[in-house]
Amino acid sequence: MTTDTYHHGDLHRALLGAVDEIVSEKGFQDLSLREAARRAGVSHSAPAHHFGDKDGLLDAYAIEGFELLTERFDRAAAGVDRVDSVAVLESLGRAYLSFAVEDPAHYSVMFNHQKSHDEYMGSDLAVAADACFERLAQAVGSLVRDGRVTEANARYVATMLWGTCHGIAVLWNDDKLPHFYEDHTFDEVLDGVMGVIRGLLQGGAGAGRDASDR
Amino acid sequence: MTTDTYHHGDLHRALLGAVDEIVSEKGFQDLSLREAARRAGVSHSAPAHHFGDKDGLLDAYAIEGFELLTERFDRAAAGVDRVDSVAVLESLGRAYLSFAVEDPAHYSVMFNHQKSHDEYMGSDLAVAADACFERLAQAVGSLVRDGRVTEANARYVATMLWGTCHGIAVLWNDDKLPHFYEDHTFDEVLDGVMGVIRGLLQGGAGAGRDASDR
């Protein structure tokens, strides 16, 4: 193993793996630097050298998550007929929700950094999150040829698609939906979100304003 | 002050007030039992007697939040023409988003308890969350007289209304929207959500399935 690290081999990756284990087992609130170090077989201070502090480690893990989600968007946009707006948006929505449900560890950390406005703005995490969401916006924007998404409201559609999926994903992962939308399966909830997406397009001009309205 | 408490007067309330202060100032991640106790003017172990442990204190604060949100739903449903489905749903949506933006401290704790599935189910917090969301479902269900919400999809509409508002609220409060839906005001985002709500109704039968489809 001749990587760019010396003693451990690849402590950077090992620590991110340990974070994944711990968050999956106990949730991100119960993660400690010392346990991550323990699982990686290093001393309690080793993580600081690679990630600065605890927030740095969680940020790196969250960035990993945004990269994984970006890949999902790419695959979803690639594997569908570009001319069918509904099909594209549904595919993107499914990709988002599938990721959130299949990888709740990454997902929970991605949206729980809990930094102040000033700390977050301009950080590497914000850049990664931006790039991810920009990919979604691009996919939606490429549908402008189709009549149902216009140049003016593409960004609005992308925002609402993302927001709706995010809300449902969070509530699903936190067991808040079962009580509300009684004993349903995830596929049924997914179908529900697809309905919102179709409504987003069917609503047409009436479905919300855009930044261009200002 | 002749309340049901002995030494302090009303430590229960004082501690919840301290939590509100601290969460507002530094976020719920940086809340400590000892600082809450310090601000309430009691020893570091006093909170344990009233709330059991840290999670118990945060749960009580979150329950307070769900009660506040329930009040908002009641007021929103009362102050609008019950026959106009669009107006009612928009009013509920505005109530939800206004609460999230005006009281981010409560809101952030309400949706970040981070318990395991088994711990959450049946807890007082789950009961309070259920009651709150049930109130929203009732308000939507009362629109069945109107043609645009049917008995069959009322619960679906309520779920998607709530999910969409929740997603947008979280992203707004966490500064994740500014990068995506470029420099907008909150009112503009609110208008966007209203568009989704109208699409939810305009989509009609095509806008998603319901549990009855199973």
Next chain:
DNA sequence: GCGTCTATCTTGCCATCGTCAAGTTGACGG
């Protein structure tokens, strides 16, 4: 008025945590 009781709150303690400063290890160029 008095003794007892019980909920309320305090004190002291422990393991753990995040972070920092200082020291150690080992690969590499010269």
Next chain:
DNA sequence: CCGTCAACTTGACGATGGCAAGATAGACGC
């Protein structure tokens, strides 16, 4: 062989959550 420098360790500090034991003071029966 030696200096250098990144990677990692060791040891310490203050702070935290939780627990056990004790102190306090209002309530209640008589």
